[in-house]
Amino acid sequence: MATIRFDNVTKRYGDKIAVDDVSFEIGDNEFFCLFGPPLSGKSTILKLILGLETPDRGEILIDGRPVTHVPAPARNVAMVFQNLALFPHMTAGDNVRFPLVERKVAPDAIARRVASVAEKLHISHLLHKLPAHLSGGERQRVAIARALVRDPVAYLMDDPISALDARLREETRVELKRIQRELGHTLVYVTHDQEEAMSVADRMAMLEHGAIRQIDTPQAIYDNPANRYVAGLLGSPQINMLTIEAGPTVTAAAGALQLDPARIPDGAVGIGIRPEDLKVGAESGAANQARVFEVEPLGGHTVITLESGSIRLRALMRGQPQIRLDSLVGLACDPARMFYFDRAGRALPKLQNL
Structure with a gap:
């Protein structure tokens, strides 16, 4: 020993x-x-x-x-x-x-x-x-x-x-x-x-x-994870890394994901979302939604690849949800389950529930 x-x-x-x-x-x-x-x-x-x-x-x-x-x-x-x-x-x-x-x-x-x-x-x-x-x-x-x-x-x-x-x-x-x-x-x-x-x-x-x-x-x-590098090493499918987009509202993924500005730490320029934490909503015809690019049924869970503009994301869902290819769906994620990163890629402390 x-x-x-x-x-x-x-x-x-x-x-x-x-x-x-x-x-x-x-x-x-x-x-x-x-x-x-x-x-x-x-x-x-x-x-x-x-x-x-x-x-x-x-x-x-x-x-x-x-x-x-x-x-x-x-x-x-x-x-x-x-x-x-x-x-x-x-x-x-x-x-x-x-x-x-x-x-x-x-x-x-x-x-x-x-x-x-x-x-x-x-x-x-x-x-x-x-x-x-x-x-x-x-x-x-x-x-x-x-x-x-x-x-x-x-x-x-x-x-x-x-x-x-x-x-x-x-x-x-x-x-x-x-x-x-x-x-x-x-x-x-x-x-x-x-x-x-x-x-x-x-x-x-x-x-x-x-x-x-x-x-x-x-x-x-x-x-x-301590930084973007570590966050990307663990997890299958790999974590979704997105840039925070400022505008009339704060969004990510080419506007498909709405963010709460009050929950974003100072200095954050990017977010990370584990595929299992990305929630895929019902089919919708509304603008600025993500398009279902691919569906991979794997028995106990299903991997959904989504496309918004030039950005692709992956969601991990239990069972075999009935989601159609090329349909438009809404995206959401609990802010407490997001990771926030500064320009150097360092992880920032999450803000407490407000």
Whole structure:
């Protein structure tokens, strides 16, 4: 069990800054997720924790002990790489038990721990096979088992279940969360899948160009994003970003959405509306309404794409509402459910109910 802390850590590759003056702390026994688009610095942070990279500036501490210049083997941190890094000449079982053999753990203890983790990840029937004879998803589970079979101070996982099919990925992430709670170890998890990040993380860090833009629980970030960038990262369909339009009345979406000026914070130039908060009214022939551009029924909910002038918005509605293509509909949103942003893209505090 361990805490992990970064103090003003920067890592460069030539002229490119991969990690930019990052400071954060991961709590003991926390499931912590690093989330962001490709090249945002997620994997580099994992390599810095593991010891495969050394920062150009700043300090890394594990359980309060500086490890910035401690070699990787001495840190006792287990890693599941995105490319798996299985030994091709060893069976799946030998790959899983390899870390324990290297540490000269007693054979009986090795057998018990390998059997236990293999059962949890549903690979007991695969232990006799070579990696070349396994599917991509099976190899991924073997790599995860190899990390779990150890007793490190922390587990690091770099997008470990991306190769699994959707149903198995869902099952595996539930298992990972359960196993992490049972083991009582810190787990640092990298993913580009927002659903995965929100479902497993106790807290998550939102990264952009090597810098951390926000750290909080997934729900807190979703409900109170720090800026436009963070607001746009979470949510499917993606949040609607609109410009506030001043005139005889205050509107957005080319006049299709009426706004209450008394609820708009000073300095706000834009708003964000989650698709599930955008209300679509009855069909209407009135002017300045939005036109239904597309209807996507998805079983339990329906995604409606709307068009107003050159602007497109998306609404998420429960069930399968009877909305016709090309019809004109009214739009509304509770001001308390809107996000407000200034010119720099920073989120502004919402005004209290008047």
